Amino acid sequence: MPDVYAHIVFADIVAGRLGLNLDKSLLYFGSQGPDIIGFMFPSLSGQMHDGDALLLEKLAGDEKLFPVYIGYHTHFSLDNRLHPIIKSHSPTLKTHLLIESCLDQIIVQKYWKKELCLLKMDDYIPVTIPDYISTTLDTIINAEFSFKLPEQFWKSALENYFRIYKEALEGKSDVVISYSEYPQKTLEDLLGLNDFRKLTDAFGNAVEEETLSLSSCIKLKKPSGLKNTPMPLDLSHR
């Protein structure tokens, strides 16, 4: 994963470009993809990342999950485009996570003109999700990945997620996530100037590519009754 805010900012920009008027908290929840699961069930999260196409197909099948589907779609797209560069510079998990935290800080500065350490995660990611969403996700995960999530899983996974990033900001993370006082300098040192540019450019390019890719996905999902009318990109009726 690129980290929490890279995924939120990415989903936000892409949904905005497409003129999608979505429930933001569900979009941002979706934008984290399986990473929310990853701290508790890493191998399930790995399987879900590997099975991204299948998972997206299942999520796309339920209209009520539309914002979550868009979020997951952007999640995998950003992972797939940025992770190869990040991994090539990550001899250890600690380095890997530091690259991702610095990138998060830089993206928030660049696209939102804000400081990550001043943001509150619960302004973006919901502390709880509607029962219908959690039940549907449980069912899909059970059917496609043969994994039965425990009762009330999403509530505890989200609590855990918030705790981990709160501790990271306070500099006492037990999963070695840490932020840098000078994220750009740290990231340039870790990657070298060339790959620093390659990584930050990859984010911008991913926005363009994902906007195109999603706009054709949404057209494919066009309800049959609308066959002869041009597809409106504003799907606020959902």
Ligand SMILES: [Zn+2]
């Ligand atoms: Zn990663």
Ligand SMILES: [Zn+2]
């Ligand atoms: Zn991921």
